[in-house]
Amino acid sequence: MKNSICIVLLFLPLLSAAQPRTIGQIARLDPALDALIDVQAPIQVLADGFQWSEGPAWVKAGGYLLFSDVPKNTIYRWKEGEGITEFLKPSGYTGRGAYSREPGSNGLTIGLDGRLIACEHGDRRVSVMPLEGGGKRTLADNHNGARFNSPNDVVQASNGDIYFTDPPYGLPNHENDSTREAPVFGVYRISMASREPAGNRKGRLPGSNGPTTLLISDLTRPNGLVFSPDEKILYVAQSDPQKPVIMAYPVLADGTVGAGRVFFDAKPLADSGLRGLPDGLRVDVHGNVFTTGPGGVLILSPAGKLLGRIDTTQPTANCGWGDDGSVLYITANNYLCRVKTKTMGVFR
Numbered sequence: 001m002k003n004s005i006c007i008v009l010l011f012l013p014l015l016s017a018a019q020p021r022t023i024g025q026i027a028r029l030d031p032a033l034d035a036l037i038d039v040q041a042p043i044q045v046l047a048d049g050f051q052w053s054e055g056p057a058w059v060k061a062g063g064y065l066l067f068s069d070v071p072k073n074t075i076y077r078w079k080e081g082e083g084i085t086e087f088l089k090p091s092g093y094t095g096r097g098a099y100s101r102e103p104g105s106n107g108l109t110i111g112l113d114g115r116l117i118a119c120e121h122g123d124r125r126v127s128v129m130p131l132e133g134g135g136k137r138t139l140a141d142n143h144n145g146a147r148f149n150s151p152n153d154v155v156q157a158s159n160g161d162i163y164f165t166d167p168p169y170g171l172p173n174h175e176n177d178s179t180r181e182a183p184v185f186g187v188y189r190i191s192m193a194s195r196e197p198a199g200n201r202k203g204r205l206p207g208s209n210g211p212t213t214l215l216i217s218d219l220t221r222p223n224g225l226v227f228s229p230d231e232k233i234l235y236v237a238q239s240d241p242q243k244p245v246i247m248a249y250p251v252l253a254d255g256t257v258g259a260g261r262v263f264f265d266a267k268p269l270a271d272s273g274l275r276g277l278p279d280g281l282r283v284d285v286h287g288n289v290f291t292t293g294p295g296g297v298l299i300l301s302p303a304g305k306l307l308g309r310i311d312t313t314q315p316t317a318n319c320g321w322g323d324d325g326s327v328l329y330i331t332a333n334n335y336l337c338r339v340k341t342k343t344m345g346v347f348r
Contacts, residue, residue: 039308052071055105055106060112120151124151151222162190162209246300284344322347
């Protein structure tokens, strides 16, 4: 009997070492959360050591995740069984010398055609590139001749149009930077040429994009953005400490948006001492909104009710669906994490 006990004890360290590393917990604030995520679901750490991880985007065709480390000017690739590899550097600044503390790419998305669309702080543009080989090109870098501040996050509608936000976070001195040209911190749309009347496309190369339109000009710090599942609502996160809110805008037939309303006010959570501000966000197939904010990832009902939090214990930048759509990948400070959900996310 003594020998058997010793053998079991010898194997315990090996079993413990095989367990995945986790952080935080699921905070249940409403019984409706139970249909979306198990309160015992672990928040698994996949990698750490980053300066500020951002912009997770799942590549279905390859079964891997791309995400940004903004200060390191790098896009990393993570794949099950392979871990982290460098995918692209420089990712957002190709100039000479230092630019700012946040020179790299930020928000990423995989476009309808399978290419990578990226918001680049340092080069102050929205770019597109194939996942294999070269050929990066600029989709937009100015509006009416004024260079953007630092494009931050991006989403593509099912008709091909690209929507993105442009706060000042990537500029060396933010809103007071001497190189700032854009008069507002806007939300923009890049119209794709294939959706324009033929007369407007005259002289453009096939596959080129159309004009860039300013849609929203009255936000102080627009950040993450996402469509509702039916694309009738555009949600925009505002990372202003004085007004940390999620806004909801009706999407009109021509792709522009109507008057916005406050969908969720995160100020009480921020005032309670929880770390973080509204930043990146995603939706599930039922219209629930998963948004980073004070206390990790906030889970909101379609009516804007706070159901619970994925509490990472870290200031949390962004999130994105992956695998079969039931896994939420989270970039939280210097961590890359994931959590299994019961619901399914909207993603391509």
